């Protein structure tokens with residue numbers, strides 16, 4: 285158990301009394317694991333994410349992230365350094381209006397000297413494709429660029445867990461692919477675990493594990509090949525399978541293919557070639 289970077293046990297939360305938003309959520313995440321959390325609007329994904337970073341008080345249950353109890357106020361900044369978050373609207377996430385200073389804030393705040401913090405900021409900005417934008421005003425950037433700055437800020441702080449909450453929603457398709465690669469590199473280079481909250485089933489198909497939420501509960505979790513091909517489960521959670529699975533079903537109905545549905549384009553190609 286000590287090895288997990290997220291250990292949630294029976295976490296429940298109600299913003300409004302007697303109207304629970306999270307119900308008895310238990311979830312483990314291992315170091316370096318890529319976990320996708322899917323669920324329809326209002327199913328509680330963001331509320332769970334906020335708990336991971338102690339942005340809202342834990343009302344019920346137990347939650348340790350990177351070994352820190354989220355109730356432990358003395359360690360909240362260490363928790364936020366080691367578990368970085370990028371939200372859908374990063375606008376309110378910035379501490380400085382100057383890009384380079386915002387990204388350098390994390391490392392500086394966590395003890396790096398001025399020069400090291402700047403270097404960390406520049407390398408994180410380069411990693412998200414924003415090389416040389418250090419002097420720009422954050423608020424004069426596009427939504428997608430702001431999401432990249434927010435991710436750079438997280439990367440510069442050396443996280444063990446990166447939580448992305450619809451964090452690529454405003455990024456154009458090519459930029460999104462680049463960002464996915466950047467996040468996956470953070471995983472392979474630093475062993476960071478990634479928790480990806482997304483409506484993008486193609487992205488979820490690339491995870492190690494998919495967690496399905498419905499009305500504040502975790503209703504299923506497992507390998508993408510199992511979860512994302514279970515149409516009844518997905519439909520009960522208000523979700524659609526990835527395009528590859530839907531394509532497979534059409535081919536199957538036409539008698540063109542046999543066997544379990546692949547979930548990624550690569551899987552589809554190898555199944556068709558086999």
Ligand SMILES: Nc1ncnc2c1ncn2[C@@H]1O[C@H](COP(=O)(O)OP(=O)(O)OP(=O)(O)O)[C@@H](O)[C@H]1O
Pocket residue numbers: 299300305323324325326327328329330331332
């Ligand atoms: N600050 C708040 N006060 C009261 N209710 C809230 C608050 N934040 C969220 N809620 C409610 O909690 C429920 C779950 O919201 P949450 O944002 O966690 O869902 P989600 O799965 O992330 O949704 P989405 O896919 O739309 O981002 C919703 O019904 C929402 O209205």
